[in-house]
Amino acid sequence: MIGSSELRIACPADLSLVGSLRHALASFLEVFGLDRELIEDIVLASGEVLANAVEHGSASVDNGRVELLARSVGDGTLAVEIRDSGRFIERDRVAGRGFGLGIVRHIARSVEIDVREGTCVRMIFDPQAIP
Helix, strand or coil, rough: CCCCCCCEEEEEECCHHHHHHHHHHHHHHCCCCCCHHHHHHHHHHHHHHHHHHHHHCCCCCCCCCCEEEEEEECCCCEEEEEECCCCCCCCCCCCCCCCCCHHHHHHHHHHEEECCEEEEEEEECCCCCCC
């Protein structure tokens, strides 16, 4: 069961920091006693979005920033939001690339992309419904 808690980290949009953000998220999720496989799935989905935020979203912005927010949402679900200061761009598929958002949509119960101020990808995970 997920209790009420929140993890929030804001940092420069630097690809070398993505691993540390993934590790921080995994540690946060372990506190809830979630299944290891579920934690790995959530971290995988979040890592895909983080890498995209750094590589594509904030690359075009001087002093780009990335923010990771993970929090329980009262009904037993987990929300993970990743914000960057860049613009979301739909890209043509490149051979061997472009599978990240598909992976995210397969793992998360829902995925929303808000592009009003930078880019915010909000994922909802339902640990209660996953065996």
